[in-house]
Amino acid sequence: MPEGDTVWQAARRLHDALAGHRLVRSDLRVPRLATAGLGGRTVLEVTPRGKHLLARLEGGLTLHSHLRMDGSWQVYRSGERWRGGPAHQIRAVLSTAGHCAVGYRLPVLELLRTRDEARAVGHLGPDLLGEDWDAREALRRLLADPARPLGAALLDQRNLAGVGNVFMAELCFLAGSTPWRPVGEVAAPERLVADARRLLEANRDRPDRTTTTTTAVTVPVTVTAARAPAPARAPAPGGRRGERLYVYGRAGRPCLRCGTPVRSAMAQHDGRGRERPVYWCPRCQSGPVGGR
CATH class of the missing domain: 1.10.8.50 (Helicase, Ruva Protein; domain 3)
Structure with missing residues (x-):
């Protein structure tokens, strides 16, 4: 069950695989983001905020996701077989030259300006795993x-x-x-x-x-x-x-x-x-x- 520790681990895996690398492919499989092209943008960092994930991209964009009960992000090496679930459960694909991150069963997936992240996570209380824990x-x-x-x-x-x-x-x-x-x-x-x-x-x-x-x-x-x-x-x-x-x-x-x-x-x-x-x-x- 995804909780703060699980999300922190997911953020670390995504960050290690994607941060500092340019996306060669992006496929966001939700209707409102179907035409959003992120290819060519460099992933700056992936960071957790409570049970939310924030993937910050070059150009001031953030891909925000939430796992809720059974969502997950899986990381594969390029060419490796995807094993996280059937294709119809895939909501996001982010690929660099070396790795591919696949988001399964993501109930929340949105693209927003990094400066507007507070719209998605500003209501949260102190993050138990955050550096600014209070x-x-x-x-x-x-x-x-x-x-x-x-x-x-x-x-x-x-x-x-x-x-x-x-x-x-x-x-x-x-x-x-x-x-x-x-x-x-x-x-x-x-x-x-x-x-x-x-x-x-x-x-x-x-x-x-x-x-x-x-x-x-x-x-x-x-x-x-x-x-x-x-x-x-x-x-x-x-x-x-x-x-x-x-x-x-x-x-x-x-x-x-x-x-x-x-x-x-x-x-x-x-x-x-x-x-x-x-x-x-x-x-x-x-x-x-x-x-x-």
Whole structure:
């Protein structure tokens, strides 16, 4: 699932393959860009902004794309067979003399003036993997609506740019709160912001997303003695397959901290009315439970 770490990796692959080279072919397979010719322009850089990709070109143009749920950019050497999917799923082809970048299933693809990039990404909050990361501003935005559910606040790219459903679930676990707890009631929200930055930084160079070897489990939950969590188990050594995440995708399987079966539900947390799976440990995470 493309999140800030995945997009950062995609930007690096595209930058390494295309930056500094002249395009010998461009094919943008969306109706409004069908006649846009980028051939002959040099790619200056490819940079991520949250979950957005910005390919800046000679002449003050930027090709903006967003992967959303299942989009991807694949990079091939010239002459190499394309393996990213059937031809009808291709939305963009950018070729230099040595490499070819192919965009599959891209739900957002637009060409704009580089000076107008703010029109596409200006609404985003501090970028968790950006050089201009501002933890104080991220915390201010996150807490601007104290009554908002934690999961929704984390997924709102206007607060922290780069968190998707996987990191949302893991951050809620580390905060010891269900995704439905009002964000204003979360203990140590500054630690939550720091954890978000640390998780994405740790995973931007990893082929397999891992949280269990990135942060210690220090769940700040106030519970009665009868419901006190069991002693924490050690995180999975080396992030073994199936044990790389604390709760995401682990419905019905033991919590890696206390052994209680992880629960899941469908919830609308992204503000667009789309349902997403939500995962939490009913013993390690306190707060209201919603979804269906």
